[in-house]
Amino acid sequence: MYDVAVIGAGIAGIEAATQLAQMGYEVLVVEKDGRAGGHVAGWDRLFPFRRNAAGLTAEMLKMMDRGKAVNILAGTTVADVQRDGQQFRIWLSDGQGITVSAVLIATGFKLFDARRKEEYGYGIYDNVITSADLEQMFASGKPVVTKKGERPKRVAFIHCVGSRDEKVNNRHCSKVCCATAVKQACEIKQMYPDAEVYCFYMDLRMFDRHFETMYLDAQAQYGVIFVRGRLSEAAESIDGRVTVKAEDTLMGKMLKISVDMAVLMAGMEAAEETDKLAAMLKVTVGKDGFLNPADECLQSNFTREKGVFVAGACTGPKTIPETLADARAAAVSIDGYIRVGSEEKSLREEIIGKIRNKREEIRSRRSRSEE
Amino acid sequence: MDFGYSINQSSKIDMDRASGDIAAQVLRYEPSFAVCIGCGACMATCSAGRFTPFNLRRLQLMVMRGQTDSVHAEAEKCMLCGKCRLICPRGINTRNVLLAIHHFTAPAPTLDIR
Numbered sequence: 001m002y003d004v005a006v007i008g009a010g011i012a013g014i015e016a017a018t019q020l021a022q023m024g025y026e027v028l029v030v031e032k033d034g035r036a037g038g039h040v041a042g043w044d045r046l047f048p049f050r051r052n053a054a055g056l057t058a059e060m061l062k063m064m065d066r067g068k069a070v071n072i073l074a075g076t077t078v079a080d081v082q083r084d085g086q087q088f089r090i091w092l093s094d095g096q097g098i099t100v101s102a103v104l105i106a107t108g109f110k111l112f113d114a115r116r117k118e119e120y121g122y123g124i125y126d127n128v129i130t131s132a133d134l135e136q137m138f139a140s141g142k143p144v145v146t147k148k149g150e151r152p153k154r155v156a157f158i159h160c161v162g163s164r165d166e167k168v169n170n171r172h173c174s175k176v177c178c179a180t181a182v183k184q185a186c187e188i189k190q191m192y193p194d195a196e197v198y199c200f201y202m203d204l205r206m207f208d209r210h211f212e213t214m215y216l217d218a219q220a221q222y223g224v225i226f227v228r229g230r231l232s233e234a235a236e237s238i239d240g241r242v243t244v245k246a247e248d249t250l251m252g253k254m255l256k257i258s259v260d261m262a263v264l265m266a267g268m269e270a271a272e273e274t275d276k277l278a279a280m281l282k283v284t285v286g287k288d289g290f291l292n293p294a295d296e297c298l299q300s301n302f303t304r305e306k307g308v309f310v311a312g313a314c315t316g317p318k319t320i321p322e323t324l325a326d327a328r329a330a331a332v333s334i335d336g337y338i339r340v341g342s343e344e345k346s347l348r349e350e351i352i353g354k355i356r357n358k359r360e361e362i363r364s365r366r367s368r369s370e371e
Numbered sequence: 372m373d374f375g376y377s378i379n380q381s382s383k384i385d386m387d388r389a390s391g392d393i394a395a396q397v398l399r400y401e402p403s404f405a406v407c408i409g410c411g412a413c414m415a416t417c418s419a420g421r422f423t424p425f426n427l428r429r430l431q432l433m434v435m436r437g438q439t440d441s442v443h444a445e446a447e448k449c450m451l452c453g454k455c456r457l458i459c460p461r462g463i464n465t466r467n468v469l470l471a472i473h474h475f476t477a478p479a480p481t482l483d484i485r
Contacts, residue, residue, distance in 0.1 A: 119458075166462035202410040202460075232415030232458050247411030252426060254415060 010038025012312025112162025163267030389437025
């Protein structure tokens, strides 16, 4: 008998489940992949301090297991959900049915399929790879080499691939790619100090506490060269190198450069079948494909549907610390909901009612002033 | 008395004197003009800019800042191939922007608009 079902065993799902278990709830985590840990478990090192990613997820799973109150069902998806009064009846792909008081959606994101930016040649040219590919190369422990097995002398990082791009219907900034590019650029320089490393960016979004230090180190310590310009295209030369074209906007001139390897910083999109799950749970989806919380500030882990909660990158791109904080907040929200949710007039309804009234007030005030 | 020197015009953008009239006209004709972030993708793919100093990104900015003296002559250099429109990550109708800039800075109208 479970109290809460968590959908997704990435870092958001694991963290929320751990917290809920500590509060005394029985939690079932449903994970579509064969293993827990999500994208983070497949990464090599994390910005800003290059902490080992697999180590982080392993530690999180150890913490979770300590409580023995969480059960992870890997390789399982949610087939159907039906509300039964205050509770939810959930049917899983393995045929089993469970009843829970609350559902937490922690389905995260999927990486943008870089083949959709055909002009950059991913999947067509040998030495155009994605940030995730490079991370796997790093994780393998072997030196990073070109398709022919040679060490790259020149590497270009291309920011905003699949992000901030109306042409692929992704208006949003994926938030983590700038910091990842700078991290990976430094790692390449560390591996090959005499390699030339370029970052092609539109805006460098170094928003978090240690990011500016990373940026500074990339320039001062590693000599990474930053060019402000969005790529128009990449082309493969006869010797298998990649020629990229951009405007060096700060020079006001077109620029082309041949590199041994071009790394596309693939952005985040809402995870596969987020919309299907959202429909099942009656959660609204934004134009960007991410889920809408009930209120961006005050109800960021609630949805408009009673008993359905959200955490992590399913509500938009987030860094790892942001995701973990969000997961903890979701656990607190769920705890509050379950404790008072059975009362006829719940605290939550009161709060939402208040916010709604306030909003109406502001809205009517605004429309009055417009008249 | 001629001292043999003159006073140079200031090269700074004087926003107190700059007029936003042309920018406003272009905006009205093509509202997507407003959303340029200056990424330069249009220029990276520009056929005309490859051989001439033509630069649409700069042209947009000049109009936005009211620096329109040389804008019409610059706009003449565009070949209207439309590649910039295909590439623009903000989805700007760059061709319409160019045509509007050309029209509103011309001595006689070049587009059939009221």
